[in-house]
Amino acid sequence: MQDEQLRRLLQQYIFNLEDAQEKAEELSAANEGLQRTTEFFKAVLNCTPHGICLVKRHTFQWCSPAFTEILGWTQQDLPALSILGICSCRSDFDEIEAYLNSADAGVFLHGEFNFMHKDGRVIACILSARPLDTHDRSRGHVFSFTDFTELKAARDICRNRAEELQLSNQQLNREIAERAKAEAALNEYKEHLEELVAKRTEQLNETNRRLLQAQKMEAVGTLAGGIAHDFNNLLTGIRGYASLMLHGMESDHVHFDKLKLIEEMVKSASDLTSQLLGFARGGKYVLKTIDLNELLQKSAAMFCRARHEITTHLNTGKKPVLVEADRTQMEQVLLNLYMNAWQAMPRGGEMTISCKSLQLDETEAARHNLAPGHYAAMSVSDKGVGMDEATMRRIFEPFFTTKDMGRGTGLGLASAYGIIINHHGTIEVESRKWVGSTFTVFLPISNAQAPSIAEAAESEVAKGAGTILLVDDQPMLLNVGKELLELLGYRAITAQSGAKAIECYLKERDAIDVVILDMIMPVLNGHDTYLQLKAINPKIKVLLCSGYSIDSHASELIQLGCNGFLQKPFDLNELSKALKDIIN
Amino acid sequence: MSKKILVVDDEEVISAYLQKKLEKLGYCTIVANDGEKALNAAINEKPDIVLMDVKLPRMTGTDVCRLLKTDPKTANIPVILLSAKAQPAEIQAGLDAGADKYLCKPASFPEILETIRSFESA
Numbered sequence: 001m002q003d004e005q006l007r008r009l010l011q012q013y014i015f016n017l018e019d020a021q022e023k024a025e026e027l028s029a030a031n032e033g034l035q036r037t038t039e040f041f042k043a044v045l046n047c048t049p050h051g052i053c054l055v056k057r058h059t060f061q062w063c064s065p066a067f068t069e070i071l072g073w074t075q076q077d078l079p080a081l082s083i084l085g086i087c088s089c090r091s092d093f094d095e096i097e098a099y100l101n102s103a104d105a106g107v108f109l110h111g112e113f114n115f116m117h118k119d120g121r122v123i124a125c126i127l128s129a130r131p132l133d134t135h136d137r138s139r140g141h142v143f144s145f146t147d148f149t150e151l152k153a154a155r156d157i158c159r160n161r162a163e164e165l166q167l168s169n170q171q172l173n174r175e176i177a178e179r180a181k182a183e184a185a186l187n188e189y190k191e192h193l194e195e196l197v198a199k200r201t202e203q204l205n206e207t208n209r210r211l212l213q214a215q216k217m218e219a220v221g222t223l224a225g226g227i228a229h230d231f232n233n234l235l236t237g238i239r240g241y242a243s244l245m246l247h248g249m250e251s252d253h254v255h256f257d258k259l260k261l262i263e264e265m266v267k268s269a270s271d272l273t274s275q276l277l278g279f280a281r282g283g284k285y286v287l288k289t290i291d292l293n294e295l296l297q298k299s300a301a302m303f304c305r306a307r308h309e310i311t312t313h314l315n316t317g318k319k320p321v322l323v324e325a326d327r328t329q330m331e332q333v334l335l336n337l338y339m340n341a342w343q344a345m346p347r348g349g350e351m352t353i354s355c356k357s358l359q360l361d362e363t364e365a366a367r368h369n370l371a372p373g374h375y376a377a378m379s380v381s382d383k384g385v386g387m388d389e390a391t392m393r394r395i396f397e398p399f400f401t402t403k404d405m406g407r408g409t410g411l412g413l414a415s416a417y418g419i420i421i422n423h424h425g426t427i428e429v430e431s432r433k434w435v436g437s438t439f440t441v442f443l444p445i446s447n448a449q450a451p452s453i454a455e456a457a458e459s460e461v462a463k464g465a466g467t468i469l470l471v472d473d474q475p476m477l478l479n480v481g482k483e484l485l486e487l488l489g490y491r492a493i494t495a496q497s498g499a500k501a502i503e504c505y506l507k508e509r510d511a512i513d514v515v516i517l518d519m520i521m522p523v524l525n526g527h528d529t530y531l532q533l534k535a536i537n538p539k540i541k542v543l544l545c546s547g548y549s550i551d552s553h554a555s556e557l558i559q560l561g562c563n564g565f566l567q568k569p570f571d572l573n574e575l576s577k578a579l580k581d582i583i584n
Numbered sequence: 585m586s587k588k589i590l591v592v593d594d595e596e597v598i599s600a601y602l603q604k605k606l607e608k609l610g611y612c613t614i615v616a617n618d619g620e621k622a623l624n625a626a627i628n629e630k631p632d633i634v635l636m637d638v639k640l641p642r643m644t645g646t647d648v649c650r651l652l653k654t655d656p657k658t659a660n661i662p663v664i665l666l667s668a669k670a671q672p673a674e675i676q677a678g679l680d681a682g683a684d685k686y687l688c689k690p691a692s693f694p695e696i697l698e699t700i701r702s703f704e705s706a
Contacts, residue, residue: 008689012598015597016601
């Protein structure tokens with residue numbers, strides 16, 4: 001029994017021993033594994049560039065060599081070092097503190113933070129932190145610091161580059177879009193190239209034709225002006241003498257009717273020269289602000305009273321269309337246009353008159369041979385016989401007429417053309433044979449205020465008193481002028497040249513009330529004579545007189561203080577009125 | 585398929601140690617702490633090997649062995665008796681009851697394992 005008991009105890013002992021031995025072996029193996037793991041982690045910590053730290057209750061407990069490399073703090077510094085103490089800004093401090101104080105097991109920390117290096121520099125780091133034990137955060141936290149300074153600089157460069165790239169990409173896209181657009185336009189342009197060339201050639205031909213026409217018109221205008229001037233001088237003599245002979249003549253006198261006829265014929269001749277002068281380029285007129293609507297209404301009404309077979313439609317707005325123009329000349333233009341319409345409709349018909357203001361852009365203006373700007377466009381349309389292309393091209397030439405010999409002078413439209421060109425405008429015609437024609441006049445719009453309309457009353461011959469110095473290079477005109485002046489009650493002194501006029505004026509300056517000064521004279525012309533007279537007496541009263549219309553010289557003298565302008569040929573009435581206006 | 589071993593001993597220190605060691609080696613074990621339970625377990629569970637003490641409450645290991653060996657359903661199950669009874673007559677009685685091997689205590693686990701493995705390969 002004893003042996004049995006002993007064996008039983010021994011058996012237990014052996015098994016216990018075996019168990020203990022096995023546990024010891026297991027422990028030893030585990031210990032060896034642990035040691036290997038420790039060595040592995042140590043190697044990892046030593047070779048990783050991330051600084052690893054253990055932080056407990058805000059204070060560093062342990063740090064890896066990389067931490068010292070990044071932030072300079074060594075293991076010896078740690079006991080006095082708080083993670084919050086090395087934060088370089090308030091927001092980082094707050095975020096880390098919030099993490100450390102959080103009780104939530106799932107709260108980790110990861111982001112960019114700035115820390116103080118031991119030497120005072122600020123180091124940008126990528127920081128990661130997590131609790132050592134998520135169930136017990138009081139055991140501390142593992143912090144990983146990664147030096148981000150260089151990466152951050154690189155990242156900033158990358159960001160800038162990316163932004164630049166994006167911008168240039170956008171620019172490139174825009175350029176591509178523009179290029180595509182341009183290419184599309186180019187393709188379209190290419191497709192229509194032939195058409196465009198043809199069109200452009202046509203335009204060029206048209207411009208060329210217009211230029212030649214304009215040059216021709218200008219040459220003819222100069223010629224017409226010269227003829228009109230000489231003619232007006234002659235007419236002044238004839239008219240003057242007729243006036244002198246008629247003055248005081250009884251109506252039953254044997255020559256009374258003949259003289260009246262001479263006066264009427266001179267009047268017709270004067271109308272003719274006035275048309276010629278209208279056409280002549282270079283002449284200026286008495287420019288005033290006029291309302292074309294008002295002018296059209298009045299002139300159309302007057303014309304219709306005389307031509308009942310014409311029905312007139314007037315399309316004018318209520319708003320005034322203002323231009324700077326010579327009213328008489330404009331009336332002449334309109335009358336010529338109305339006459340033309342009337343003659344195009346021998347059996348009567350409809351005439352449409354319209355007026356509007358419009359803005360011409362560069363392209364539109366070029367089409368009309370005008371400078372871009374704001375223009376008045378007034379047109380006169382008829383439903384008459386119309387005209388063909390060849391006629392249209394020559395319609396504004398002086399003495400060009402489609403009418404039978406003796407029915408028209410061929411000066412109406414030429415005169416209208418000259419006047420309008422002279423007013424910096426243009427006149428155009430559109431026509432279709434047997435359909436009708438439309439004449440359109442473009443004139444620059446005036447910015448002035450609407451004018452008040454005062455009709456000049458027909459005045460009686462007004463006698464006057466005083467001394468008049470009459471200056472003209474034509475002896476015949478001096479004679480007739482002297483007699484007319486004396487008939488009007490004035491004392492007349494004559495001078496046949498500018499030099500003689502000055503000499504005369506120096507002698508009798510106190511006696512002379514008014515100087516009637518011809519513009520066109522040899523050697524010292526009216527312009528220069530006036531300047532010298534004005535130098536002698538700045539308050540001198542001078543009435544300019546010319547067979548031309550007021551030209552740029554005359555306009556300048558009026559500006560300088562000249563007192564008036566008398567258009568040759570003049571009669572007794574016109575002379576007396578002009579003098580009265582100056583003397584009064 | 586792991587072998588099923590019926591471990592029978594009334595001393596828990598022994599049975600627990602054997603069970604731990606055998607299971608560690610991949611065996612499947614059934615533990616019984618008296619003779620009756622051992623017999624029932626052998627009949628019901630059909631273990632591959634029975635490792636059994638001799639001195640057991642209710643029924644001795646020798647009796648359990650004899651009953652197993654007489655029942656054709658269990659007669660082929662190798663029975664190793666592990667006993668502190670080391671007298672030749674006691675050993676003989678065990679072998680007579682049909683035990684395939686009689687191991688005397690104290691035996692080391694490697695020795696026991698060797699015996700078990702000898703029946704496995706058979």
